[in-house]
Amino acid sequence: AMHLLLPLCVLWLLPLAWTLEEDSPLDCVPRRSFPYHRDNAHLFHEEGVFNYSTMLLREDLDLLLLGAREAVYALDLKDISKKLASVKWEVTQQQKNECKNKGKDLETECKNYIRILHQTEDNRMYVCGTNAFDPECHFIFHTEYIDLTLEKKGEDGKGKCPFDPFHRYASIMVENNLYTATSINFLGSEPVLMRSSPISIRTEFKSSWLNEPNFVSMTQMPEGYMSEEGDDDKVYLFFSETAVESYKRVAYGVFLCSQGDLGGQRTLQKKWTSFLKARMDCPVLESQLPYIIQDTYRFCDPQQDWRDCLFYAIFTPQSDKSDLSAVCAYRVSDISRVFAEGKYKTPVPVETSFVKWVMYSGDVPVPRPGACIDNAARKANITKTLDLPDRTLQFIKDRPLMDQAIQPIGNKPLLVRRGARFTRIIVNQVQAADGEKYRVMFIGTEEGTMLKAVNYDGEMFIIEEVHLFQTPEPIKILTFSNLTGQIYAGSDYGAAQIPLATCGRSLSCMDCVLARDPYCGWDKDVRKCVFLSNSPRGLIQSVKKGDASLCPEADPVKPMNRSIWPRGNLKLRCPSPSNLSKTSWERDGSPVMASTRLQLLQDGLLILNATDSDTGRYRCLSVELSKAGRYTATVADYQVSVAPAGSGDGSGILPKARMDGPSVAGLQAIVGLLVVSLLGLLAWNFYKGHLPLPWNCTKKKNEEQTQETREQGGLDAYQDAARSAPAEDKPLVSGANNGRSNNHTGREESDGPKVSLPSLQYIDDESEV
Structure with missing residues (x-):
């Protein structure tokens, strides 16, 4: 009986395990993922400068004060790619030497990392830096007519600013009273929470x-x-x-x-x-x-x-x-x-x-x-x-x-x-179309991405994930300006500025509503997904349920004609609208099943070795579930035709060469003359010695070895350079591993055996032969 009970328990628990797996909050993936693109954000980076990790908003001056390694920048608050002023604060060679003699790294630790940047009541800026493991503080002046100026007289920064640029710290300025939490000694072994003025308390x-x-x-x-x-x-x-x-x-x-x-x-x-x-x-x-x-x-x-x-x-x-x-x-x-x-x-x-x-x-x-x-x-x-x-x-x-x-x-x-682990967070409140206020979390990660997430009545929902920086550096600071409605992020690589929402990324009403972004709604009059506060009209929005049935019926997708020659290859593109949707294909109303000649890819359908039976109407459908229901939309529509053998018309068809007609005899005569001319040219070059005869190869080879020895050093250097040069990034189409989530954009899978695949050529739907 016990032997029968065990398999029965397993069978009974399997559906429960599947249910738990489906509802697991760990499966909370971003609905949309956007790889790095220069249009994602306004970016600021200066060559040779790193660690943009300290920020001070001066909304009264329309400035973002940005502290980096050995520099402070004044950037345009509305577009931080515009540098308005800057001041350098570099350590002296003597300070570098003293730091190195104490066992610290000359190129990384023995620099001046800006760590404290606060506004004082007289509108000056108070700034402190690690200063090659000898913390120091200064005042910075800035007016409409004067560039950033560092006050010459400095203050001891011990207890205010960390010695070590890689130690965590915290600070605030309240009514000219500086509160800091850091280490008060060189070794970092004496942590302190201190108020520096008016009476020093620790x-x-x-x-x-x-x-x-x-x-x-x-x-x-x-x-x-x-x-x-x-x-x-x-x-x-x-x-x-x-x-x-x-x-x-x-x-x-x-x-x-x-x-x-x-x-x-x-x-x-x-x-x-x-x-x-x-x-x-x-x-x-x-x-x-x-x-x-x-x-x-x-x-x-x-x-x-x-x-x-x-x-x-x-x-x-x-x-x-x-x-x-x-x-x-x-x-x-x-x-x-x-x-x-x-x-x-x-x-x-x-x-x-x-x-x-x-x-x-x-x-x-x-x-x-x-x-x-x-x-x-x-x-x-x-x-x-x-x-x-x-x-x-x-x-x-x-x-x-x-x-x-x-x-x-x-x-x-x-x-x-x-x-990717979370590193920083800010929260902004917005009133949605339903009249309720929602708190949206913007979360930086250790891979340089920013998540936008909301908790709707206990349901975790990540609206999107955006890659802010070209290099996957951890986001070290996030701040928000009520004046501009913009978010500012800093990493080792640079600083980025992004809006609270980019509603225009949704091109259809269904996509706009299923995004469940409280900042965005669909405007029926202009037929666009727009920022809620920018529209005087009522917008279509359903943030709690994602009810896309509120949308008017979408315009039908216009079919595109695609042609292919017999035994040719063709790719029909269909990028998935979101990470939460699933795409499927149908031909002439019937589902397309994967086979050796029909490969279902993550971003499309690949037809291999085409025959007449592949002719038809191909539609790519997207299905996405929300709390309100199941929604299907046509993403792409193609009318595919396979040309009969010998035909020369049709878009994208490779025409068959003609082997008859009045021009064949003339063509044969021309080819004969070319062959005779080529043989004569070769004989002349052999006679004059311009080309070596086969029995002279050994002698020629011995003569070349000496020259080869002399040139080997340069050749090795050339080969090393060629090996180190990055290979051109070209897409590889294969049937395997194409179903992976696009959350891992930019990473190469290196685990497991490497399989050498034959070269695969096809006609993309965007290019024709």
């Missing part, structure tokens, strides 16, 4: 505060603005570090009182008295592996209270064995509640040297450790942190970690995807 150097952190981002929340409790503004820092309680890399959020924290009187003197941190969870498919944080974006609706602001965070696994990335969203009110009301953790020594952290269940001092000075504290004559009792300060010094973790909205990610 973290305690303890592993329970910061333990090998990877700083990610920092932002300020105006929680003190018109607060009934008399609260202070907050600074939030996000980072990953090795957790003291588990020795695993874990994501954390840190809470600070931004303005009123002046440090303690005796305990925590010139140290933060409000430093609290809590673990951030982003449960990815119930995985037990910890996911580390890579970037965050603060989104606030201007019409709502700060408590309704959200933090969007990117998470990736710390192991290279997994290629999953996730986006989780957190409410600021939930984060604030963990710090204001949550329990603390406390260290407990165990038998070994290991220290275990458990929930603290003892008495909590008053005022509450880590809390900002508010009206309740002021009533107790505690008007500033210098007045806090030592018991409160000692508690926060020893127990900065909260017991409760910060949970995402819905206790699950908004988006999970397998593939």
Whole structure:
């Protein structure tokens, strides 16, 4: 009975497994993928300059300030390919030598990487660079009449800017107060979270505060603005570090009182008295592996209270064995509640040297450790942190970690995807045609692409993926301008500027609606897919369901005539409209089945060794599913004819040579004369010695060996150059591996045995013989 039960269980579980596979959120592929093209974005790149990873929007000046390696650029905000001004900040030869003597690489590390770029209240720009492992800060001036100017007098950048250009860091400028999270020493072994002015405050150097952190981002929340409790503004820092309680890399959020924290009187003197941190969870498919944080974006609706602001965070696994990335969203009110009301953790020594952290269940001092000075504290004559009792300060010094973790909205990610890891994120809100507001996520990846994704009532949907840069460099920064409605991205290679939507890429109403892009809709009057805010009329749009039945009936596709000679080859092109659609072919209304002579390719149909039976009407159909239904459209229509043997008419037909008629005798006479002339010419050249006789080949060969030896060096150099020259990129048509997703554009498959295929020639539908 057990032997019968096992196969029955397998058969019963197979449909369930197939269902799970079909509904897996990991199969969330972009609906459209756009390979790199210069028209995808406005690009900026200057020869010899790399690492365009620091940006400052100066919307008041219509400028994008861009920090790169040893340079700062002022670019036109509306078209960043136009450089308006620039200033170089290069290290001296002496600084390079000192850096090299300390064991750093002369060509990469011993340069000046711009890392801090902020606007001050007097409209200057504050800039800091790694400066060959000797951080330094300056002010930059810019006016309408003066180019970018670097102030000659510099400031020490230690604690403000990282020494190492490849270490993660975070910084913000709030009312001329600079907050930074970086390392304060050359070795990178002393991490610090610091406010530089007006009173310098920093973290305690303890592993329970910061333990090998990877700083990610920092932002300020105006929680003190018109607060009934008399609260202070907050600074939030996000980072990953090795957790003291588990020795695993874990994501954390840190809470600070931004303005009123002046440090303690005796305990925590010139140290933060409000430093609290809590673990951030982003449960990815119930995985037990910890996911580390890579970037965050603060989104606030201007019409709502700060408590309704959200933090969007990117998470990736710390192991290279997994290629999953996730986006989780957190409410600021939930984060604030963990710090204001949550329990603390406390260290407990165990038998070994290991220290275990458990929930603290003892008495909590008053005022509450880590809390900002508010009206309740002021009533107790505690008007500033210098007045806090030592018991409160000692508690926060020893127990900065909260017991409760910060949970995402819905206790699950908004988006999970397998593939190139996520690196950066920004979020923009748009009101769609249905009146609802949707938050669209723009996500940069480590392969230089940008995803555009929305979560529609729990459904993950990726609208498109665009390759921004020619080289697949990770996107290191993303920012957005409300003034221009443009997104700006930076990588090692350069900077890119792209709009929120390119609706014109959809050429039909069905494609426009199935794209489910909240920025775009179909305008029936102009018969175009247009930007929603640019049209005064109501547009056809269905973002939640993708209901293409709302579209008017499309114009029929006009058939194209294609001809082929007997035993010839012909390719009929049919590019797939989207990654979510499937194409199929029919001839004279009947489905076309793949065979040795009819090969179904990813982008068309290949007819080989044509015969009369291949004549007919070929239609390529696209089928795409959405939540509203199944939609079919004709992508291409061809009328194919095969010419009878001997005919010389018809488009694309190779005419048969005529072998009879009055011209044959004359042609034969001409050929005879040519043969006699050629024989005479050869005899004359042999006689004069212009051509070597066969028995002279050996002598000639010996004479040439000496010359060959002399020329071998040059020949070898020529062959090496030929080998290193890139081969011309030509398409290869074969029946195998043509069904792969176009998400891997530009990569070559190198796994598995290599098979040598015979040369295959065919007539493309765009060229005729």
